[in-house]
Amino acid sequence: GEDVEQSLFLSVREGDSSVINCTYTDSSSTYLYWYKQEPGAGLQLLTYIFSNMDMKQDQRLTVLLNKKDKHLSLRIADTQTGDSAIYFCAETYGGATNKLIFGTGTLLAVQP
C-alpha cells in the first residue's frame, strides 16, 4: 500500500545539524525524493536517491536510506534560518509512471 509518514515538526538552532525522518511502507519503491516548500511557494526538488543506494551527499545535504527498515532521512548540516520550510519526502515505484506519493511533511523551524 502507499503510505509515507513523517514527523510533523522539528526545531533546531542555527548552525546545528537537522535530521528529518521519513518512513514508507511499500518495498517496491524505486526512487525516493526530498522536496522543500517555503511559505507561499511551490515545491523545490532538493535531492533524490535510488533504492539500491545507501547514501547520497550533496553539499550540506546527506540522504540516508535503510531499505530493510523502509526508513529515509535527510540531514542538513550547518542549518541556516533560510532552511526554515516544510520538507516532504516522496516515493515513486518505477515502471510506466513517475507519479509521486508524498509524505505528510515536516515543518523545520530554525532558531537564530
Added chain:
Amino acid sequence: DSGVTQTPKHLITATGQRVTLRCSPRSGDLSVYWYQQSLDQGLQFLIQYYNGEERAKGNILERFSAQQFPDLHSELNLSSLELGDSALYFCASSPTGTSGYEQYFGPGTRLTVT
C-alpha cells in the same frame, strides 16, 4: 525558477462554478503531472499526461478533468465546484513519463471556492 509556469496564481470563485487551470512544462519535458495540496488531504497526485496521452490517474474526482495539448501545455478543468475543492493545485513536469527522472514543480494555483 523551475521553468514550469502556471496560471492564474490565484483564483476565487463560487460554488457550482467551473474553472480552468493552465500549466506549461519545462522546455523539452513531455510529461505533465497535476497534484492537489490541501490541509486535510496533504499533497495528492491527481493525474499524469505523457505526450498528449493520459498515463496515470490518482484520486481525481469525476468533476475534474485534464488534457495535454500538442504544444505540451496542460489544462486542469474543475467543475461543479464545492467548498472542499479549495486548495493549492500544482503542476509538475519531467522529461519522460517513467520513473527515475526529476520532477519539477510550478508555483501553483491557489483556488478559493466561496
